Amino acid sequence: MIFVNDRYCPQNHACPAVASCPQGAIVQESIMFAPRIDYDLCTDCRVCTKACRVFQYFPEEATVTTPSGAATVAS
Ligand code: SF4
Numbered sequence: 300m301i302f303v304n305d306r307y308c309p310q311n312h313a314c315p316a317v318a319s320c321p322q323g324a325i326v327q328e329s330i331m332f333a334p335r336i337d338y339d340l341c342t343d344c345r346v347c348t349k350a351c352r353v354f355q356y357f358p359e360e361a362t363v364t365t366p367s368g369a370a371t372v373a374s
Contacts, residue, residue, distance in 0.1 A: 300357050301341055301348070305333035306365050308353045316350035325354075 308314075314327045314334040324340035325347060327333075333353065347354040 301336055301343060301345070302355050302357055303333055303335055304353055304355050304365060305367070307351075308333040314351070314353075316347045316354060319346055319350035321346060 310331055310333050313330050314325065317325045317327055317334060319325075320341075321344065322340045322342055324337045324342075325334050326337055327335075343356070345356050348356055
């Protein structure tokens with residue numbers, strides 16, 4: 300599962316990874332916010348992980364800590 304770790308995003312520019320996603324699954328509502336993943340479209344291809352370190356792949360359930368708190372992600 301791909302997770303957006305907004306700890307690494309300065310949230311002040313257009314996300315260059317949006318165009319890298321072959322599924323159109325990366326959404327950025329404003330340049331002042333970190334992008335998010337549309338999990339209905341994401342296929343876990345991991346292309347985005349090469350575009351920006353904000354996108355991180357977790358193969359199994361994991362707990363990550365971001366500025367907004369801890370989140371549990373599951374594949
Ligand atoms: S893993 Fe692939 S489909 Fe999912 S957001 Fe990243 S580039 Fe898009």
